[in-house]
Amino acid sequence: MNEILRAEEVHKAYHIGKRAVEVLHGVSLSVQRGETLSIMGASGSGKSTLLHILGGLDRPDAGNIFFENTSLVTMKPPKRAAFRARRVGFVFQGYHLLPELDVLQNVMLPSMAARLKDVKSRAEHLLEQVGLSGRMDHRPQELSGGEQQRVALARALMNDPDLILADEPTGNLDSHTGENVLNNLFDLTHSSGRTLVLVTHNEAVACRCQRELILKDGKLEE
Ligand SMILES: Nc1ncnc2c1ncn2[C@@H]1O[C@H](COP(=O)(O)OP(=O)(O)O)[C@@H](O)[C@H]1O
Numbered sequence: 268m269n270e271i272l273r274a275e276e277v278h279k280a281y282h283i284g285k286r287a288v289e290v291l292h293g294v295s296l297s298v299q300r301g302e303t304l305s306i307m308g309a310s311g312s313g314k315s316t317l318l319h320i321l322g323g324l325d326r327p328d329a330g331n332i333f334f335e336n337t338s339l340v341t342m343k344p345p346k347r348a349a350f351r352a353r354r355v356g357f358v359f360q361g362y363h364l365l366p367e368l369d370v371l372q373n374v375m376l377p378s379m380a381a382r383l384k385d386v387k388s389r390a391e392h393l394l395e396q397v398g399l400s401g402r403m404d405h406r407p408q409e410l411s412g413g414e415q416q417r418v419a420l421a422r423a424l425m426n427d428p429d430l431i432l433a434d435e436p437t438g439n440l441d442s443h444t445g446e447n448v449l450n451n452l453f454d455l456t457h458s459s460g461r462t463l464v465l466v467t468h469n470e471a472v473a474c475r476c477q478r479e480l481i482l483k484d485g486k487l488e489e
Pocket residue numbers: 281282283288290308309310311312313314315316317
């Protein structure tokens with residue numbers, strides 16, 4: 268077994284005034300390198316919360332996350348940020364592109380921040396892979412939703428992450444457009460033996476992954 272990511276008894280609650288909203292009640296999970304895994308759950312079930320914790324964007328109240336046996340919980344924030352930038356690619360439902368930058372600049376940004384080499388040629392190559400060579404000098408608002416999400420995919424792949432975490436990546440797209448974006452996502456995942464964890468409330472999206480889990484009442488079920 269070649270495990271890349273492990274969650275152990277993760278708990279998380281949000282506090283609004285004096286009221287605590289319990290979201291995760293002991294989530295445990297082992298993700299193998301190279302696998303594609305979906306986590307399905309109703310809206311509000313805690314999918315985004317869990318994905319953010321898995322990728323080190325947020326910390327659990329209790330429990331631990333191990334990436335290749337290194338704890339993300341005890342890692343100091345600057346180290347965790349550097350780890351995220353180099354090892355994890357995030358894709359969000361709302362694309363999160365910077366409106367004042369063109370497509371090529373948006374894709375180049377994470378690698379420039381990480382001071383990597385050959386940034387421009389890699390960005391151009393990734394944009395070619397998602398079929399957007401002709402749109403490099405466009406601003407995000409000049410693109411369709413599906414095109415914007417493909418830019419976000421290219422950006423997520425820029426630092427050659429081992430793990431891709433996708434949060435409802437086709438949630439804002441019609442089913443045909445969403446299918447094309449998923450084809451790009453799965454191609455990019457498989458082409459370098461990357462690992463994908465995808466959260467969705469859509470069964471048709473979830474079933475494209477090799478393994479499907481359900482998040483319900485704060486726990487994961489097969
Ligand atoms: N920052 C926050 N502060 C307070 N409550 C939150 C916050 N983020 C999420 N929640 C609550 O936690 C629950 C799970 O949210 P979320 O993880 O976004 O679920 P999902 O992605 O499955 O829709 C919801 O009830 C939501 O209202």
